[in-house]
Amino acid sequence: MTAPLLAFDRVAITLGGREILSPTSFEVARGELVCIVGPSGCGKTTLLRAASGLVAPSGGSVRRNGVAVTQPSREVAFVFQDYGRALLPWRTVQGNVGLALEAAGVPKAERGARIDGVLAKVGLAAHAHKFPAQLSGGMQQRVQIARCLAQAPLLLLMDEPFGALDALTRHGLQDEAARLVHEDGLTVLFVTHDLEEAIYLGDRVIALQSNPGPGRPSLARMLEVPIPRPRDQLTTKEHPAFLRLRRELFGFIEQGHG
Amino acid sequence: MAEWGARLRPWAVPLLLLGALELYARTVAAGSDAIAPPSAALVAWFGALRDGSLWQGTLFTLGSAALGLLIASLLGIAGGLLLGLSRRADASSTLTIELLRPIPSVALIPLAMLVFGFGLRMETAVIAFAAFWPMLILTRSAVRQVEPRLLEVSRVLGLSPWQRGWKIVLPACVPRLFVALRLGVAIALVVAVTVEIAANPHGMGYAMMIAQQGLDPALMLAWLGWIGVVGYAVNALALQLQQRVARAMGGAP
Numbered sequence: 001m002t003a004p005l006l007a008f009d010r011v012a013i014t015l016g017g018r019e020i021l022s023p024t025s026f027e028v029a030r031g032e033l034v035c036i037v038g039p040s041g042c043g044k045t046t047l048l049r050a051a052s053g054l055v056a057p058s059g060g061s062v063r064r065n066g067v068a069v070t071q072p073s074r075e076v077a078f079v080f081q082d083y084g085r086a087l088l089p090w091r092t093v094q095g096n097v098g099l100a101l102e103a104a105g106v107p108k109a110e111r112g113a114r115i116d117g118v119l120a121k122v123g124l125a126a127h128a129h130k131f132p133a134q135l136s137g138g139m140q141q142r143v144q145i146a147r148c149l150a151q152a153p154l155l156l157l158m159d160e161p162f163g164a165l166d167a168l169t170r171h172g173l174q175d176e177a178a179r180l181v182h183e184d185g186l187t188v189l190f191v192t193h194d195l196e197e198a199i200y201l202g203d204r205v206i207a208l209q210s211n212p213g214p215g216r217p218s219l220a221r222m223l224e225v226p227i228p229r230p231r232d233q234l235t236t237k238e239h240p241a242f243l244r245l246r247r248e249l250f251g252f253i254e255q256g257h258g
Numbered sequence: 259m260a261e262w263g264a265r266l267r268p269w270a271v272p273l274l275l276l277g278a279l280e281l282y283a284r285t286v287a288a289g290s291d292a293i294a295p296p297s298a299a300l301v302a303w304f305g306a307l308r309d310g311s312l313w314q315g316t317l318f319t320l321g322s323a324a325l326g327l328l329i330a331s332l333l334g335i336a337g338g339l340l341l342g343l344s345r346r347a348d349a350s351s352t353l354t355i356e357l358l359r360p361i362p363s364v365a366l367i368p369l370a371m372l373v374f375g376f377g378l379r380m381e382t383a384v385i386a387f388a389a390f391w392p393m394l395i396l397t398r399s400a401v402r403q404v405e406p407r408l409l410e411v412s413r414v415l416g417l418s419p420w421q422r423g424w425k426i427v428l429p430a431c432v433p434r435l436f437v438a439l440r441l442g443v444a445i446a447l448v449v450a451v452t453v454e455i456a457a458n459p460h461g462m463g464y465a466m467m468i469a470q471q472g473l474d475p476a477l478m479l480a481w482l483g484w485i486g487v488v489g490y491a492v493n494a495l496a497l498q499l500q501q502r503v504a505r506a507m508g509g510a511p
Contacts, residue, residue, distance in 0.1 A: 052414060054410060054413065054414070071413075072413045072416065073416065074415070074416045076414070077414070078410075078414045080407060080410075080411070082407060085405050085407040085408070086407050086408070086410075088408065088425075088426070088429070088430075089507070089508050089509075090429045090430075090432070090507035090508050091508070092508070099415060099417075100415050102421065102425070103412075103415040103416050103417045103421065104415075104416065131508030132508065133509070134508075151415065
């Protein structure tokens, strides 16, 4: 057993006097894809922001490779849900991807090839010279993913990346994301409010519940997903394990709302 | 046919007004020292074109407006960036700004005359003062309205503070800076002509005053109309520049 890439050690977060996340502990192993699911307002985005160092925990510590996370690092890439706001509208697709390389101080001569490489990976090679406003939502989100891949991160944090897309585009991007993650051996923490998406993508699913308090921890369930890869939008979702997990989490989410 | 009609329609009202003025000046106000028919103004305009006074006056006014606006933009954008990015700088300068800003720029003419004497420097200084405040205030608010998500992206990507300012904040401000610039262009022209009418013996405003004092209503009307045309042209150019930059920066086509 290798050391975990990411470790949450009794991480608690209070914002404006309200407890968002009660002390929560879990670990993410290298190469693992962990999904975090829960109703809106349960603190899943805040948890992800703490993993990136954008938010400092009020208690406990987040460690990456054994070192406490205190601020954002280039080893960690963050895919925001609102791709429309996270892209620079005045830069073309390749300019947006190039921003990650400029930040990392990659020499100008190397940038072109690396940009072409990641754009080919996400299927945007033909759109390198377009501006974000000329692309569909799904393509804009691919640009953001490409920018994150260009960072060559150890850890990829994704905050409901496909939440604003239509079902067909979402399914396509889910499969693409799963493929990219496994090709590059990335470690991923993936936040979603969609149960099926969490089970379909995850090696493990962590379920959070809202309004934590005494006797009601934020972390409600932690479930392994024993479904082999590669997964398939049709057959995986008919797999007995998928149905069992879905039922278990569904009941929990319903309780959360009740 | 319909296309020609649509293209000519905006000209209908100005032509009608000019015709009415022509008729009025030739009948009711014939021989007036205040009103001249537009046709006479056109003749006077050609006279000014021929003797070179037209370009001399126009270039002086436009030159000082441009120079004043340039100074105002450089100082205003730099100051606005500072105030927008640093809360401390903003808090320690708000009172000063609010005390200085309401001073009508024309009220500075006596002071500017004492300091710089007549000429380009005095006029430029008053224009720069007038246009500086909107540039400063609008740049400050533009910086504050930069999409917070983009600032987070710059943190996550690990951009240096310099890169953040140069690659994120400044380009994100450009659309709003152009609004400020177009406002500044209008202010600069108005103030330039005002300074020339009130004090500075140069430029289009002064030429108009001289025509008035020389009891030459045709020439005065010619300058008045010409100032309108120049103002229209400068604003149209600024608008075109704005649209071109917006397209180059990925704005909706």
